[in-house]
Amino acid sequence: MSFSHEDVQRLLQLLDSSHFDELHLEADGIKLSLRRGGAMAGLAPKAPVATPVTAASAPLPPSTLATPSTASIAAAPQTSGDASLLDVRAPMLGTFFGAPKPGAEPFVAVGGRVDANTAVGIIEVMKLMNSISAGVEGVVVEVLVRDGDLVEFDQVLMRVRPV
Template sequence: MLKVQEIRELIKLIDQSSIDEFEYENDGSKIVLKKNEVQYAQAPVEQPTQQPVAKEVQEPAKPAVTTPEQPKEEATNKQVDESLHKIESPMVGTFYARPNPDSDVYVKTGEKVSESSVVCIIEAMKLFNEIEAEVNGEVVEMLVEDGQLVEYGQPLFLVKA
């Protein structure tokens, strides 16, 4: 379950982004953040509560963009082999598989990684954050495309430890 500070950080990131809605579900807990409203339910049987999101001066809303990666995201929601380690996005941002457009990707399917291996970059608010594997093993699958927007906690890679 997310801590209060993590939820506050999420609210701040959502408020500063062009994202209108964010949904996170883990172990029966679910949090849904929408611009101008927050819903949180501890368990499926409880009624969600609503709280206004702190609002600052915002740019005009950008039109929603439909990406071709949506079917792939749905595929990641299906049951995955529990023995595989998921490398998840620690933040909302843009996923980059390579350090710059002229370079090779950090890792490919079938490559071995160590805990300190950089596997990708997540760009958030013009800051480029290197994401490490945090596990020793072999990359089994890359779950997102280069340049794709990713959510907090979204699986990026599956690694066989």
């Protein structure tokens, strides 16, 4: 396995759009370490460094979907002013896709009904597609991300009115 220029650029974008300062990746004997903002290499971190991306032991085709993960849900008051809405949040950082393939109908749309197991999108991390479930039953009121948007861990993807 080798990393192309595009792979490294993508990793740099993911790191830049996240709240992490470092990324360490090991795959098939290749080690890659990235640091944001010129973090000093000689200093040991005060806390363990979280690695947002892990490499699988064997590459998977882009069409492979990982086991569905449930997005986290928070019942905190919303910026839209409606405290009854729940946030469906990204369980990881990566590239969000709202449809199973380009040109297809989206998984969910405003006004659509979801239950806990309804797929609301896919987050791609290192060519691994992760299906994201709503984790709540209700009606989608607002979708806050578009296809191709880089999303961070715990970023609000959509808002749902519970039923």
